[in-house]
Amino acid sequence: MRIVKFQLTRWRVTVLLAFLALLVGIPAVSSSAAAATTTGYVALGNLSQTPSPVDVYLYSSGNSSPQLVEPDVAYGTILPYTAVSPGSYSVKMRTAGSSASSTPVWSVNLTVKAGGSYIVVPLRTSAQAGSLQVIDNNLTTPSGKAFVRVIQADLNQQKVTFHCSCAKGTAGDIVTGAAPGTVSPQAAIPAGPWTMTATGPGGVGSLYVPLTAGQVHTEIVISGPDNSILIENVLDAAGAGVAPVGGVSTGFGGTASHGSGVPLPWLALIGAGILVTLASGLRLRRRRLTAKG
Amino acid sequence: MLIRRPAGVVFAAGLLVIAGGTAGLLLTRHSTPALRPPPAGVAALPVPTGPIVAPPQEQLDKPAPPVAKPVSLIIPLIGVQTKLVTLGLNADGTLQVPSTTAVAGWYTGSPRPGAIGPAIIVGHIDSVTGPGVFFRLSELRPGDHVYVRRADGTTVEFRVTAVQTYLKDKFPTEAVYGATPDAELRLITCGGVFDAATGHYLSNVVVYGTEVD
Structure with missing residues (x-):
């Protein structure tokens, strides 16, 4: 009696274990669609006329030793983007040559997201006032277009109109009446060989800027020699201007194994077999119990 | 009984x-044969020598010198050494693929390899009879190296950061083709289950890389 019961139970356990082992052994047919982007990007710079130059420090949150130090960063400089892990950071800027433990002129905290891209620069609204700003870039351009953002970093020009010689039918002025320290939203501009023009009370500055679809640009208005107006062009990022639709047909099946390769029908068959086995096994045991008991 | x-x-x-x-x-x-490390003979493919050009600009506001067009692709670890044809878009907006399975192609609508942004290179996993140029692409792993030679004789080196398989109807367009702040590479081929009814694989394998400084 006891022996029979034990044997049947062992059968079931064995079958179940075999089934589980099989499931574990089956390779996943569709792998994860997890994003491959695991880093963020930070571009540090100095867009404040005073003090200049500065020493720039990037600290990972809670860490007293800097992750990055860039000495002597002059007014009008944007350093290349640095890849950093997502997380919390602080940026501090000190007058060039100051001790690393001295009180910074500028400081700000920022949170870097995976795939995020940030410009961190000090901007002045007047000779007395200003702050270290974190500018979050949107890198997802509309198909066939580029993004252009304008930073007004010229204290000598109280109102600046920034114009793009774009194709007919598009808004040519990206920003009008921009005060010092102003950061414009990103404007979607058609691709093309444009001339950017910054007009202020004190003059006009211009720059030839060819835009390719999928690019992200920042145009910076800065004060040049003799209070002239200069435009600096920064290429923040670039992508495929027109993203292809859907997936790519790059195979003819010559090395694919025959049959569907999809395990589901087989799994269903195995499951059915297990059900039948268990059910009949249970019936067998009951009969034996009835016969012998 | x-x-x-x-x-x-x-x-x-x-x-x-x-x-x-x-x-x-x-x-x-x-069956996905474990071919790492690659078989003898294939592994002997030399790592390219010659100038490897790091990102040239010291400051983003100084215009970077133009990058020459890509002409060939070398992946020593999986025995790939192929010239690169140029690819555009089909009338329906999908990406063109090389007309033969023996070569890979660069999508001219994407940045040139070594310029800021994701350079897109596509190759076939197989023909109707046998392996194509990217048959072993899915064997690449983060840290592996990929080289692209350019028309001016320079070579740009990329380090693999991720290898992903996506169902084609869930292709992550933004992750693959979207803008990046640095010079990156995307190698694309087919993978997953082959649907004999349509004559297409159901998935794409995408290898992500970034330029080695």
Whole structure:
């Protein structure tokens, strides 16, 4: 009696274990669609006329030793983007040559997201006032277009109109009446060989800027020699201007194994077999119990 | 005897069904031979020598010198050494693919390899009869190296950061083709299950890389 019961139970356990082992052994047919982007990007710079130059420090949150130090960063400089892990950071800027433990002129905290891209620069609204700003870039351009953002970093020009010689039918002025320290939203501009023009009370500055679809640009208005107006062009990022639709047909099946390769029908068959086995096994045991008991 | 009883017969039949299902499953399983490290001969492909050009600009506001067009692709670890054809878009907006399975192609609508942004390079996993240029692409792993030679004789080096397989109807367009702040590379081929009814694989394998400074 006891022996029979034990044997049947062992059968079931064995079958179940075999089934589980099989499931574990089956390779996943569709792998994860997890994003491959695991880093963020930070571009540090100095867009404040005073003090200049500065020493720039990037600290990972809670860490007293800097992750990055860039000495002597002059007014009008944007350093290349640095890849950093997502997380919390602080940026501090000190007058060039100051001790690393001295009180910074500028400081700000920022949170870097995976795939995020940030410009961190000090901007002045007047000779007395200003702050270290974190500018979050949107890198997802509309198909066939580029993004252009304008930073007004010229204290000598109280109102600046920034114009793009774009194709007919598009808004040519990206920003009008921009005060010092102003950061414009990103404007979607058609691709093309444009001339950017910054007009202020004190003059006009211009720059030839060819835009390719999928690019992200920042145009910076800065004060040049003799209070002239200069435009600096920064290429923040670039992508495929027109993203292809859907997936790519790059195979003819010559090395694919025959049959569907999809395990589901087989799994269903195995499951059915297990059900039948268990059910009949249970019936067998009951009969034996009835016969012998 | 146990086996002569109806329940016993059903029990045995159940076991047979399990055995049959298991056999079917195992026989139709995709075999993915473990070819790392690559077989002798293939592995002997030399790492390219010559100037490897790091990102030239010290400051983003100084215009970077133009980057020459890509002409060939070298992936020593998986025995790939191919010239690069140029690819555009089909009328329906999908990406063109090389007309032969023996070469890879660069999508001219993407940045040139070594310029800021994701350079897109596409190759076939197979033809109707055998392996194509990217047959072993899915064997690449983060940290592996990929080289692109350019028309001016310079070579740009990329380090693999990720290898992903996506169902084609869930292709992550933004992650693959979207803008990046640094010079990156995307190698694309087919993978996953082959649908004999449509003559297409159901998935794409995408290798992500970033330029080595």
